[in-house]
Amino acid sequence: DAKTTQPPSMDCAEGRAANLPCNHSTISGNEYVYWYRQIHSQGPQYIIHGLKNNETNEMASLIITEDRKSSTLILPHATLRDTAVYYCIVSPYTGANSKLTFGKGITLSVRP
Amino acid sequence: GAVVSQHPSWVICKSGTSVKIECRSLDFQATTMFWYRQFPKQSLMLMATSNEGSKATYEQGVEKDKFLINHASLTLSTLTVTSAHPEDSSFYICSARGGLLTRETQYFGPGTRLLVL
Numbered sequence: 001d002a003k004t005t006q007p008p009s010m011d012c013a014e015g016r017a018a019n020l021p022c023n024h025s026t027i028s029g030n031e032y033v034y035w036y037r038q039i040h041s042q043g044p045q046y047i048i049h050g051l052k053n054n055e056t057n058e059m060a061s062l063i064i065t066e067d068r069k070s071s072t073l074i075l076p077h078a079t080l081r082d083t084a085v086y087y088c089i090v091s092p093y094t095g096a097n098s099k100l101t102f103g104k105g106i107t108l109s110v111r112p
Numbered sequence: 113g114a115v116v117s118q119h120p121s122w123v124i125c126k127s128g129t130s131v132k133i134e135c136r137s138l139d140f141q142a143t144t145m146f147w148y149r150q151f152p153k154q155s156l157m158l159m160a161t162s163n164e165g166s167k168a169t170y171e172q173g174v175e176k177d178k179f180l181i182n183h184a185s186l187t188l189s190t191l192t193v194t195s196a197h198p199e200d201s202s203f204y205i206c207s208a209r210g211g212l213l214t215r216e217t218q219y220f221g222p223g224t225r226l227l228v229l
Contacts, residue, residue: 032216034217036220038156041203041223041225042222042223043116043118043205043207043220043221043222043223044156044205044207044220045220046114046217046218046219046220049216049217087155093216099146099158099161100146100158100207100218101158102148102155102156102157102158103155104155105155
């Protein structure tokens, strides 16, 4: 079973920020938070990951709460091409258990 | 950087035949590769993990004699579906991890759609 909980779906207007929440209340100290997205009929695309500090790259920002029990992925200016299923996954960085287990994800619909 | 390719992108075969799918890391050395399967309207399911030069580790419920995985080099892994049946029809996706820039992150291929008639 996936160790994260995400709402099944959300939508936002094009050009606005999309804030995607994720709960991971049982996260272990050595587990990272990863975000991937899957556009229809394609392989998942890596977005961002973090351990405890907030992270930002050219695609998104990742905000992790201080207790690490939840996080938010922020797409600052959503476009129609950001419509996809977004997966929040926790996994150790190394070791035999360092593998990605996908849950159901959250379907983001960006409307014009 | 961190590009993973798969070949073929789609394949149709007759029941009882074997199908081989290739997964390549194009610009990094993949010490670990993963194979997933995804049925329509479902999430990805991990089938197996392979480290270069070692035998693959299969997830519970995945038949190792049916899904043969070879990871003979740092840039290539293959998945062979032996004696394929219609219930094996699915979207097969590989991912790879390794090297200095990609050691923490798995990068996925575009997937191979298999249809068994």
